[in-house]
Amino acid sequence: MYEHLETAENPEGLRRVVIDPVTRVEGHGKVTLLMDENNRVKQARLHIVEFRGFERFIEGRPYWELPVLVQRLCGICPVSHHLAAAKAVDQLVGVDTLTPTAEKLRRLLHFGQVLQSHALHFFHLSSPDLLFGFDSELSRRNIFAVLEAYPDIALHGVMLRKYGQEVIRTITGKRVHGTGAIPGGMNKPLTLLERDELLKELTSIETSAQKAVEIAREMFFKDARHSVFAMVESNYMSLSRSDGALELYHGGLRARDSEGGVIFDHVDYREYYNYLREEVRPWSYMKFPFISALGKDAGWYRVGPLARLNNCDFIDTPLAEGLRKEFVFFGAGKPVSATLAFHWARMIELLHCAESIRRLLLDEDILGTELRVLGERRFEGVGVLEAPRGTLIHHYCVDESDLVVKANLIVSTTSNNQAMNESIRQVASTYLDGHDPSEQLLNHIEVAIRAYDPCLSCATHALGKMPLQIEAFDCDGRSVFQLVKSIEGS
């Protein structure tokens, strides 16, 4: 692997190339490279400063505020935080099983969320790189250029995202930061009229979702380099259903190694801390989680669509299952390790979401009115689900006064920290080593990051105007040159 590029042996005298920010969402990401006088890459690091202090910020708040409060963590997948917190809060009010209607409404909400987020990530943020090329003209790397050059593709993305947002709006009242889940259930039923409105467009959405998988697969195979781009061998972790099916809302934790061997399975996620540990490194604000049984050097893992498809035994919706088998075939008996295959897996999941939405809308429980149950108060709750970009863990402890005394959140970006670092090192080593770091070459690093994480992509996509500043210093620390890409893209 590329661990040797984590820390240069003799950093003194090496020139520092910085991509800062990699992300425009809250400006939390940057990449630093150390290169010698021959442009040989000696060190590559991804730094992400994310959500720092949020756990402390919610301490002292009453537990029933949590599902709403934590939505403010994110503008892309607020529903995921909302539902993960709600699952934890269910336990605080003594509820382990929701009413069928409440559980199905939450699942419907979650499928809408994953659908819209996956569409945004693939079509709006990543497709320009894949359609026009990683080193294409900067002005083309945006959704508007895709609209002009590939209107049909762009329209699939726009339709899919809008539909997912519509599912969210129907259940929570708003496309972003609405409210739906409450302790022990949901706050309003789905009406027949609302159900029928959502069903109206679903056939075309399913068609678009099938096309989306075709497009993602085609983009993946159109260039032989894609199967090895930013590729790393890793472990994989995700939820899975008790029968091994792909599961996005509720299940047990499963981890596999790079050969497909099971590390642990059917783990009650409320005991996640017995299976995962986090390492702190002096150069990063973000922790490095690892599977404790494997240790910190071998135990890092990937989460998200790639992990979920590698981990599950099947998908319980027919169209997505058929396409999953094709995906598995590509792995030739091992988990698929190609980082760009994240997009392919993501679109298979998107199709699964569309199919699952239909199944739920046609389920008579979805129109029920029994929405809430309550039990005996507890003082600790752990909510885990599969957010669009990976396993999301919310863990809360409350006191006798109902106030939060401890909160621990492990978001998927954190779980993918080591993997993203490995991927950018692979890219730096393959594409930048020995070359002057041009904007086009640096975009290769961003392409690798985008494959993992829409939070970063949301920024780096910037629909074509991500600001970058690259500055090189000589051995005496004097600035040798600067390469600046302004917010206008010039």
Place this chain on the structure above:
Amino acid sequence: MGGLFFSWSSPLKAVEGRMGLPKRADVLVFAFGNMSRGDDGLGPLLLEQLTNGLCNDPIVSAGRIEFITDFQLQVEHILDLVGRRLVLFVDAHVNLSDPVQLTELFALSDKSYTSHAMTPSAVMAAYKVLNQGKTPPCFLLSIQGKNFSLGAEISSEAQSFLGNAVSLAMELCKNPSYDFWVSRTTGFSEYRSTPS
């Protein structure tokens, strides 16, 4: 990759067909803004009052008008323009010489598509790309806002402007013809470029 993609002469026409949309309302009133940010909520507030004011009007009962509100405009909103004959965007405006202004809009490919909040003209431009260069006639009703602070109430000045804006919007909705709307324009939009 050619085999993958549809050969639509107009993707939006195909969308209309594929989405199986019932006949859509001719007129769309789309107000945007954030009620939690003081006068930024003028658009949604107008929509609320307009909806109440027109609830018994034949134009509403006949399904000829649709009201939509959202925080910001994004590329997804091009789909809301499909099948319309007239579109009225409503927004609060920080730099406005008059309390209320009605302008005709034209498609303009500005840089707002790179952000979370597109301009109405940029939404039109995106629509135009997908619809053989055509957009429905779109107008912008701007209401002067004074205070956009987070958590602020609507300012008293903006509140007084809102009444005028609602009256004008009501008049437009009751007279849904392009010529009438043009006759009521009071200025030029900053988003104006060239007519499509």
